[in-house]
Amino acid sequence: MSKSIFKYCPSCGYRLITGKDVRLISCNKCAFHFYISPAPTVAILLKNINNEYLFVKRKFQPKKGYWDLPGGFLDYRETYEKALKREVREELGITISVFNYIGSATDVYDYKGISYYTIVAVYGGFIEQKIIPADDVETFLFFTEKNIPENKFAFPGLLSLVKKYILTT
Ligand SMILES: [Zn+2]
Structure with a gap:
């Protein structure tokens, strides 16, 4: 699995913290949650x-x-x-x-x-x-x-x- 290039939350613009699973975009501020599927x-x-x-x-x-x-x-x-x-x-x-x-x-x-x-x-x-x-x-x-x-x-x-x-x- 390669690195995530997404740096900011697509919903609120808050800086994302990259977790273990780069397939998941999860925001700590607004609870935006998006799973990158095949x-x-x-x-x-x-x-x-x-x-x-x-x-x-x-x-x-x-x-x-x-x-x-x-x-x-x-x-x-x-x-x-x-x-x-x-x-x-x-x-x-x-x-x-x-x-x-x-x-x-x-x-x-x-x-x-x-x-x-x-x-x-x-x-x-x-x-x-x-x-x-x-x-x-x-x-x-x-x-x-x-x-x-x-x-x-x-x-x-x-x-x-x-x-x-x-x-x-
Ligand atoms: Zn957000």
Whole structure:
């Protein structure tokens, strides 16, 4: 668990005293109490007709230039399924309707001094359409199961789940 960067109470502005648990923002003056929860994200492992898997290269921080799966953070009041369809449409320019749940993994997403503890729901599916990559994707490539880009992969928890899934299915 990394340090808390929050110095003042968001409610009354009183200086916070960092306790043992940096996930908890607790104010000694106004009783403000906020627990920092994991952030839900979604990702998809897409396979083509040649049994190759699609990976995208991140164009922006964090982990710019690292390989990742298509996906992202859930919006407010969005389900995993809805978020998955939206991210695939936004990042790859395609529509998917059939996908199955693979599993979940935890990771840390460090951005502008804040560590977001993420929980990713990973789905699998097939891709037949032509990809039209979006602004936040630098490039994309299909990899065989023996060749997945694990040396420069953005998120170790997600990578571990993907490797396990690919090698056992
Ligand atoms: Zn306060």
